[in-house]
Amino acid sequence: MQQDKGLPEISVITDKSALKYINEAQVLIDIAEYEKSLSLLKLISKQYKGDSKEVKARILGGLARNYLNIGLFKEAVKTWSKAVELCKGLENGEYLSAIFYNNIASAFLKLGESEKAIIYYKKSLSIYPFSSTYRGLSKLAIDTESDFDLSKSYLEAGAEFIRDNRNLNGYADALDSSYLFKFDQATILKGFAYHYFKMGDVETSIDKYQQALDISKRLKRISLSVEILKEMGYVYRTQGDLKNSNKYFAEYIHLNDSLSMAKMKSLSIPLRNFIVEENNSKEIDVDSNYSFVFGVSALVGTSFVLLFIVRHNSRQKKKIEISRKEKERLKQSLNESFDEVIDLARNNDPAFLGKFKQVYPSLYGKLSATEINLTDSEIALCAMIWLKFSTKEIAQFTFVQHKTVQIKKYRLRKKLSLPKGTDLYKWMASL
Structure with a gap:
């Protein structure tokens, strides 16, 4: 089988090998290589002949993350919803569902549907606590209710979860536990930065944003860096500090341009021909038809x-x-x-x-x-x-x-x- 240009030769024979390559596709999303990620997921979908619902759910999850990042928010919601259905009855199905619910909430935020976002964040939190869930609920507590006490309680719970998770070796099974721990740190720091800005404590807000930015840059999390740079530019603008505002906005625009090009390239490749579907518990190889x-x-x-x-x-x-x-x-x-x-x-x-x-x-x-x-x-x-x-x-x-x-x-x-x-x-x- 001919492989997509720019991707390594892969052989998806077992569930284990499929999950390995799905994880690689997820890493590509983290560094904004959406085109490569989608192409890799296409190859996995074509080659995988097993009937594991977990594999199929994770493929859908990878597709949905790409859709979210390239701006197809409604498609992302639909795809994650399909993934949740596949998780029913799986040994680790609840954990996967928590991830997907959390991501669905993020998509609804992008669509401006705060009430639905809150519902799905709480669904996720009732199963498993993620740093991004705490941050999302904190921001919504401020934006929808101006409830700063509730906002801070979510962030403090998130920070405590990160500390406990590390102390209890919660990241032990991860390929890079240090990476995940630092990403969680950056996520909660960004939440605190927004909280303090809305509270009027600009100095603390900027300090938290800078800490989050330093971590996100080291981790090469481009999307997160773009969000932080934009918010920092706005904070400085509200204070009349045009020099720093222009500095961060300029960096934001430069980085966002590269992100926009990655999105545009990914929209030009065939997305429809490798969406996984369920039909009599068998994988449909769309490309064979x-x-x-x-x-x-x-x-x-x-x-x-x-x-x-x-x-x-x-x-x-x-x-x-x-x-x-x-x-x-x-x-x-x-x-x-x-x-x-x-x-x-x-x-x-x-x-x-x-x-x-x-x-x-x-x-x-x-x-x-x-x-x-x-x-x-x-x-x-x-x-x-x-x-x-x-x-x-x-x-x-x-x-x-x-x-x-x-x-x-x-x-x-x-x-x-x-x-x-x-x-x-x-x-x-x-x-």
Whole structure:
């Protein structure tokens, strides 16, 4: 069997070997190698011929973690829910379910559904205590109820769990107990940092954030580092410390750009053809029948274009029609990305340009590839114009005067060498 480019030769013969490679796929997620992780999970799914529900549940869990990290939040919830069903009756099924419930809560947080997030965090906590569960419940206690006592109690319980777990050799079976212990530390420290910031103790908050950042960088947990850098930049901004705010936001943008590229690459590979399904307790090898390969491509205009390529079966040579439900699901995912771009622009979020690059790679490529060498701020202005924000709106979102935006537009026209009288909005739409 031909292996995916960039991956080692693997041979999934036993449940043990399958679990070994699934763990490797999870490690790839930790370092933001989503494309490689998804490809490895595809290979495992194709080669595994056993009937272990644990193996199938862990494959689904790996897929769902990738979906969460690349922005397919609803797909992540659905996939983890399937994994939970497979865990019923397993020897360690409750522990796995606790992991999946915790992750489902994280996905609901991304979707802005706090009540559902609380429900699933508590489901997880009732089975097994994870550091991320304590942090999630702490943040929600502040954000939904302004209950700082409850927030602190969750964090202190989390810190105690970490200490006890290490003292009792709770990490003994892990491949790298020190790694897991440090990651748990960073997770709780980040929770404390947010707690103290909301309490108004900025000095303690920054100290906790810095400790968490140092650990996450040493562990090469890119996603966690990105979150911390963004929050630190915001904390400094609220204090009027623009020097440090710009410093952390700049590092955040640089790291987030690399993360966005990893997400975009992973969305371009065939995800549908290795989702594990249950059918009469047998693994369905999707590739032995049909492969659905989809790529998401954002083109200049007011709508997204969905491109589905259907590969012929080697025997029947018959095309398979992608269901209307599948089309609607993908369309919805794209619409959610568009809404996120709009929200980031309106909030003057430093992540706006990085997200715009991810959702509209074709347009960004045209703007950045010109010989004019547009700056990031000029490309951001172009992006807002392309999104049809008025001068008044751009001024409001970027906290500048109306006249300042008009001057920026005038300078942009000159830099682009546009003829006098050219409508900048129509010109941008024509790219």
